[in-house]
Amino acid sequence: MYHKAHGIIETLAPLHVGASAGEETGNLNLIFRDQFTQTGIIPGSSIRGRLRADMRETKPDRVGFWYGKEAKENQPNSTSEGIIKFEYASLLWLPVFCPDRPVVRVTCPALLERYQRLRGRQPHNFKPYSYWGEIDSKLLFFNLGFLPLKEKRQELFDEFMPSSVTNRDRYLLLVVDDKEMPMIHDMGLYRQSRVQLEDHRKQSKDKGFFNVEALPEGTVLVFPIAMRNKFDNKPVDWQEYLKEQEIEKEKELYFGGLESVGFGRTQVTLASGDQNNDGGN
Amino acid sequence: MGLLYGSAGGFLSPENLVGRSNASFPPSSATLSGIFAAHYGDRSEELLNLQLAGAFWAKIGKEQEFYVPTPFNSLFNDGKIGSDLITWQCDRWHYSTNSSKAEEGTWLSISEWDKLQTPDGEKPTVSKPPWEFVPHLHPRLEDDERRVKRLDENGTNNDGTLFLENAVQLKPDACLIYLSNIELPSAWYRFGGEGHLVEIESLKLDNPAKKWLETPLPRSFAIVTPAVWGSNRLSYREPMVKKGEQWYSVWFPNYKEYEKPILTQRPKPTRYRLGKQENHDPQQPKLLSRGRYAVPAGTIYVLDEPLNNTWQSWDDSWFPKEGHYYFKRWGYGLALPLGNAITPESKSKSVLENNIQE
Numbered sequence: 186m187y188h189k190a191h192g193i194i195e196t197l198a199p200l201h202v203g204a205s206a207g208e209e210t211g212n213l214n215l216i217f218r219d220q221f222t223q224t225g226i227i228p229g230s231s232i233r234g235r236l237r238a239d240m241r242e243t244k245p246d247r248v249g250f251w252y253g254k255e256a257k258e259n260q261p262n263s264t265s266e267g268i269i270k271f272e273y274a275s276l277l278w279l280p281v282f283c284p285d286r287p288v289v290r291v292t293c294p295a296l297l298e299r300y301q302r303l304r305g306r307q308p309h310n311f312k313p314y315s316y317w318g319e320i321d322s323k324l325l326f327f328n329l330g331f332l333p334l335k336e337k338r339q340e341l342f343d344e345f346m347p348s349s350v351t352n353r354d355r356y357l358l359l360v361v362d363d364k365e366m367p368m369i370h371d372m373g374l375y376r377q378s379r380v381q382l383e384d385h386r387k388q389s390k391d392k393g394f395f396n397v398e399a400l401p402e403g404t405v406l407v408f409p410i411a412m413r414n415k416f417d418n419k420p421v422d423w424q425e426y427l428k429e430q431e432i433e434k435e436k437e438l439y440f441g442g443l444e445s446v447g448f449g450r451t452q453v454t455l456a457s458g459d460q461n462n463d464g465g466n
Numbered sequence: 467m468g469l470l471y472g473s474a475g476g477f478l479s480p481e482n483l484v485g486r487s488n489a490s491f492p493p494s495s496a497t498l499s500g501i502f503a504a505h506y507g508d509r510s511e512e513l514l515n516l517q518l519a520g521a522f523w524a525k526i527g528k529e530q531e532f533y534v535p536t537p538f539n540s541l542f543n544d545g546k547i548g549s550d551l552i553t554w555q556c557d558r559w560h561y562s563t564n565s566s567k568a569e570e571g572t573w574l575s576i577s578e579w580d581k582l583q584t585p586d587g588e589k590p591t592v593s594k595p596p597w598e599f600v601p602h603l604h605p606r607l608e609d610d611e612r613r614v615k616r617l618d619e620n621g622t623n624n625d626g627t628l629f630l631e632n633a634v635q636l637k638p639d640a641c642l643i644y645l646s647n648i649e650l651p652s653a654w655y656r657f658g659g660e661g662h663l664v665e666i667e668s669l670k671l672d673n674p675a676k677k678w679l680e681t682p683l684p685r686s687f688a689i690v691t692p693a694v695w696g697s698n699r700l701s702y703r704e705p706m707v708k709k710g711e712q713w714y715s716v717w718f719p720n721y722k723e724y725e726k727p728i729l730t731q732r733p734k735p736t737r738y739r740l741g742k743q744e745n746h747d748p749q750q751p752k753l754l755s756r757g758r759y760a761v762p763a764g765t766i767y768v769l770d771e772p773l774n775n776t777w778q779s780w781d782d783s784w785f786p787k788e789g790h791y792y793f794k795r796w797g798y799g800l801a802l803p804l805g806n807a808i809t810p811e812s813k814s815k816s817v818l819e820n821n822i823q824e
């Protein structure tokens with residue numbers, strides 16, 4: 186049994202976590218995707234790696250305790266299980282350009298359902314095209330056509346927009362059908378061609394040209410965290426972890442590749458599942 | 467809560483990234499047994515009588531109508547039309563005429579199990595499993611730089627820098643189902659390799675599964691979980707017991723090896739980790755059991771006489787024993803009645819006569 190908690194990631198810059206096996210050879214560097222909703226995810230191992238590397242800088246002697254010890258060569262049983270575990274971060278809200286808005290935050294029932302579940306809440310019936318926000322007309326001019334807005338739901342904002350998100354009340358919130366999410370997601374991704382030039386000529390270096398896709402700035406993701414309740418018959422304290430990890434409330438962390446060119450900056454908020462709140466409250 | 471681990475055996479080395487390791491999913495009930503052991507403590511009263519069976523799966527909200535592997539005698543092509551049936555007639559397996567290539571690895575809802583009781587009549591529908599494999603590369607990075615670890619001074623890297631996981635993602639509206647005789651508190655648990663997390667909920671077993679588990683087995687039945695029979699070292703295709711120095715078949719005392727009425731496919735390798743090592747940290751790896759060949763789920767047995775009992779009442783001695791446990795503990799060879807595996811006497815005669823005329 187584990188203590189339940191979760192984390193909210195808000196991207197402050199484009200975020201690229203990718204190169205799943207077999208896809209790293211093409212010229213478009215894809216982000217890691219969920220197989221069913223086809224939306225971007227951040228693998229749990231990446232989240233773990235980031236936090237672990239951070240702790241290694243500040244409290245190197247505690248890394249083994251929280252994240253487990255690595256196997257040493259020719260030493261059987263030198264590994265240990267970590268106290269804290271992460272699963273992948275799934276999308277919660279994706280900002281999408283919409284000609285007359287200019288930004289709509291989009292999600293779908295499958296993604297909301299996961300957020301609901303990892304906070305330990307009862308299943309909720311999310312109807313496609315329910316929305317929250319101020320509108321002039323019930324027809325939204327979306328990039329791929331006109332989209333009808335149906336019911337206005339206050340809980341989309343109250344319950345499903347984490348309170349730590351910047352400008353959380355500025356944009357329209359919209360739930361689309363699960364089937365439409367992959368296409369809208371693909372439309373909303375940040376894509377860039379990158380070229381590395383030769384040092385003294387304006388010509389691309391060999392293998393210095395590639396395309397990359399990333400989750401856009403303002404994307405909100407959510408991931409479950411589990412912490413062992415006991416270790417060596419002593420209780421483990423969630424607050425102690427937050428203190429040693431130096432995330433009292435929220436923290437800026439970098440994830441994924443292309444950090445040096447401004448990708449990957451995010452704001453991470455951790456919330457204990459027992460407090461039953463959704464972040465910064 | 468996230469991905470699950472699906473790799474099995476045959477791992478990749480950093481020098482060879484072309485292939486993938488083998489895949490195995492869903493995890494066996496022995497994996498779940500580990501969670502019970504961790505929760506109840508290795509030598510607790512409850513754990514001595516623990517009995518598990520699985521793995522099955524279900525759609526969330528319809529957990530009682532969980533899916534079990536399709537018996538091998540039902541051949542399906544597009545998930546709906548099960549026109550082809552393999553039946554036992556007097557002394558041999560009879561293939562119906564229009565058999566084309568059948569789908570493999572399909573699953574059947576337990577609520578449709580009654581449609582398997584007569585050779586004619588309405589045919590059940592089958593489903594594909596609700597999970598997908600996601601190859602997932604875990605590079606090992608330099609401590610202070612975000613790039614894959616460099617080679618050592620002598621040009622090698624003993625740790626390896628890349629690890630490819632065959633992760634598995636379950637559809638959000640599906641869950642795995644295991645049968646158990648004791649309860650596990652609802653919570654998050656670690657399940658399978660790579661420390662992946664799951665949410666476990668205990669539900670009371672109800673019909674239709676309950677009915678089928680309580681139905682005495684007739685002459686023919688199918689197993690819905692893999693079965694390991696025989697001694698601790700040898701795997702057989704049916705229960706064997708030792709009398710003196712000799713091994714005897716329990717179900718087929720009168721048959722020779724090659725003509726037993728068993729419909730099966732190639733064996734499935736199986737093994738698990740078991741037991742706590744003395745004087746070690748409880749988090750240390752457990753001992754790996756001997757690798758065994760299991761009869762795959764879906765195998766059909768046709769006996770001379772009805773068994774007239776249920777799987778639960780089968781003798782422990784039919785199963786191999788390893789450590790303190792008989793394999794029955796992990797639900798090996800869970801059998802359900804299967805009426806349509808035999809053509810009725812009268813009909814089979816006429817079919818045989820027809821065949822002879824042709």
